[in-house]
Amino acid sequence: MTTSFQQFGLSHDLLKSIKKMGFEEATPIQAQTIPLGLQHKDVIGQAQTGTGKTAAFGIPLIEKVDVSNAFIQAIVVAPTRELAIQVSEELYKIGYHKRIRVLSVYGGQDINRQIRALKKRPHIIVGTPGRLIDHIKRKTVRLEYVQTVVLDEADEMLNMGFIEDIEEILSHVPSSRQTLLFSATMPAPIKAIAEKFMNDPEHVKIKAKEVTVPNIQQYYLEIPEKKKFDVLTRLLDLQSPDLAIVFGRTKRRVDELSEALNLRGYSAEGIHGDLSQARRLSVLKKFKEGTIDVLVATDVAARGLDISGVTHVYNFDVPQDPESYVHRIGRTGRAGKNGMAITFITPREIGILDNIEKTTKRKMDKMRPPTLNEALEGQQKITIEKIRSIVENENLTIYKKAAEELLEQYDSVTVLAAAVKMMTKEPDTTPVTLTEEPPLPMKKEKKRSKLKRDFKGKENKKKRQSARSRGNHPISAKSR
Numbered sequence: 001m002t003t004s005f006q007q008f009g010l011s012h013d014l015l016k017s018i019k020k021m022g023f024e025e026a027t028p029i030q031a032q033t034i035p036l037g038l039q040h041k042d043v044i045g046q047a048q049t050g051t052g053k054t055a056a057f058g059i060p061l062i063e064k065v066d067v068s069n070a071f072i073q074a075i076v077v078a079p080t081r082e083l084a085i086q087v088s089e090e091l092y093k094i095g096y097h098k099r100i101r102v103l104s105v106y107g108g109q110d111i112n113r114q115i116r117a118l119k120k121r122p123h124i125i126v127g128t129p130g131r132l133i134d135h136i137k138r139k140t141v142r143l144e145y146v147q148t149v150v151l152d153e154a155d156e157m158l159n160m161g162f163i164e165d166i167e168e169i170l171s172h173v174p175s176s177r178q179t180l181l182f183s184a185t186m187p188a189p190i191k192a193i194a195e196k197f198m199n200d201p202e203h204v205k206i207k208a209k210e211v212t213v214p215n216i217q218q219y220y221l222e223i224p225e226k227k228k229f230d231v232l233t234r235l236l237d238l239q240s241p242d243l244a245i246v247f248g249r250t251k252r253r254v255d256e257l258s259e260a261l262n263l264r265g266y267s268a269e270g271i272h273g274d275l276s277q278a279r280r281l282s283v284l285k286k287f288k289e290g291t292i293d294v295l296v297a298t299d300v301a302a303r304g305l306d307i308s309g310v311t312h313v314y315n316f317d318v319p320q321d322p323e324s325y326v327h328r329i330g331r332t333g334r335a336g337k338n339g340m341a342i343t344f345i346t347p348r349e350i351g352i353l354d355n356i357e358k359t360t361k362r363k364m365d366k367m368r369p370p371t372l373n374e375a376l377e378g379q380q381k382i383t384i385e386k387i388r389s390i391v392e393n394e395n396l397t398i399y400k401k402a403a404e405e406l407l408e409q410y411d412s413v414t415v416l417a418a419a420v421k422m423m424t425k426e427p428d429t430t431p432v433t434l435t436e437e438p439p440l441p442m443k444k445e446k447k448r449s450k451l452k453r454d455f456k457g458k459e460n461k462k463k464r465q466s467a468r469s470r471g472n473h474p475i476s477a478k479s480r
């Protein structure tokens with residue numbers, strides 16, 4: 001059964017924007033939560049990655065905004081800066097014909113610039129928790145007319161590291177507010193926390209056999225740590241992804257991996273929480289435009305980012321918890337497209353694999369590492385495709401004389417083989433060294449939250465709470 005957007009009784013302006021965005025029918029999570037959102041109900045919405053949760057909260061949010069009212073009427077909180085920007089862009093598109101003013105506020109951007117933008121009286125603010133609190137304290141953001149609060153990636157936001165921030169933000173919003181929580185994952189303990197500050201929430205969970213979308217092929221490769229990098233490059237050669245994301249365990253890992261990939265002739269750049277915000281944004285922009293083919297990232301890029309054209313996700317280091325796995329691989333296979341996810345597992349990490357599969361309710365297929373020859377064949381295939389396309393589409397007249405001359409001296413197969421060789425990226429075995437990053441021990445729920453606090457603390461609360469967030473867990477605080 002399909003649901004058209006007309007069925008929700010939305011205003012003409014919204015329908016016009018939705019049409020312009022190319023949405024023809026509502027996705028299942030949209031079909032179920034838009035009516036609830038419009039009725040001012042609290043909702044916990046859980047649906048697989050890439051299935052349109054942003055518009056599921058964005059559409060009712062924008063429908064309800066009164067444009068003639070110059071107060072902030074809704075806030076959306078997101079765990080990372082890039083996600084806050086992306087969500088605000090999607091809301092801007094949905095609100096385009098209604099002339100909704102949306103502003104994103106996040107750490108790493110000049111606060112005075114944000115204060116100036118706030119003076120233009122946005123209707124909706126999208127922000128990261130730390131920066132939102134900064135603005136609340138400075139009274140540059142006032143929340144007394146807010147009707148709706150959205151926590152995107154709610155489970156991440158309600159993880160121990162963020163909960164105090166979220167509580168603080170909510171304490172400035174009228175208690176008559178509507179609270180909307182969305183994520184692809186919602187572990188039970190976190191859901192319990194969530195319910196405490198919601199008002200009789202409706203739980204909308206899209207019935208699906210698996211937590212991950214079926215259109216992502218999922219593989220794992222069991223290999224020793226030291227062989228991982230060679231196998232990664234062989235896979236890149238064999239599979240020649242349009243755009244690929246390689247997830248690494250730590251910031252140092254990401255730096256070393258992107259450097260090593262460049263050394264072997266791939267165009268890769270890294271993104272993690274220690275880079276300047278300008279740099280983070282420029283790397284992401286280059287990746288979206290296809291100027292670089294491989295984005296190497298920590299979990300800072302695991303949640304919510306919607307980059308079309310990502311065909312492959314490689315978990316160079318196995319994710320620490322099943323939720324992180326779900327979100328990382330969900331960067332591909334979005335909006336019905338196909339994708340492939342490959343997870344590297346060292347022999348001592350096999351237990352983590354079982355744990356992931358238990359949560360996703362799906363077995364990964366075992367993949368054999370490709371040989372050098374297979375990698376070369378993969379690259380040759382690309383060359384042959386290029387040649388085919390040139391033969392069929394381009395005018396070669398001015399090259400024919402040279403070809404004829406060559407053919408007087410050598411046989412055609414040899415000449416062509418030389419041309420194919422020249423155009424083919426051969427597997428490169430330039431030695432590279434990566435510092436070993438031992439996996440963190442498997443953690444129980446509580447400890448895990450604590451670790452995340454340090455990680456996120458570093459990402460978002462660096463200045464405000466550095467003393468507190470550094471003390472707890474040296475491994476993750478230092479290295480992610």
Ligand SMILES: Nc1ncnc2c1ncn2[C@@H]1O[C@H](COP(=O)(O)OP(=O)(O)OP(=O)(O)O)[C@@H](O)[C@H]1O
Nearest residue numbers: 023025026027049050051052053054184304306335
């Ligand atoms: N009804 C629709 N029809 C077609 N495309 C849609 C529709 N709704 C959303 N999309 C597109 O699908 C893509 C994924 O949407 P979105 O980022 O909201 O997914 P998500 O469910 O929030 O995923 P994640 O769990 O990774 O955050 C976006 O490019 C979005 O524009």
Ligand SMILES: [Mg+2]
Nearest residue numbers: 053054152304
């Ligand atoms: Mg999302």
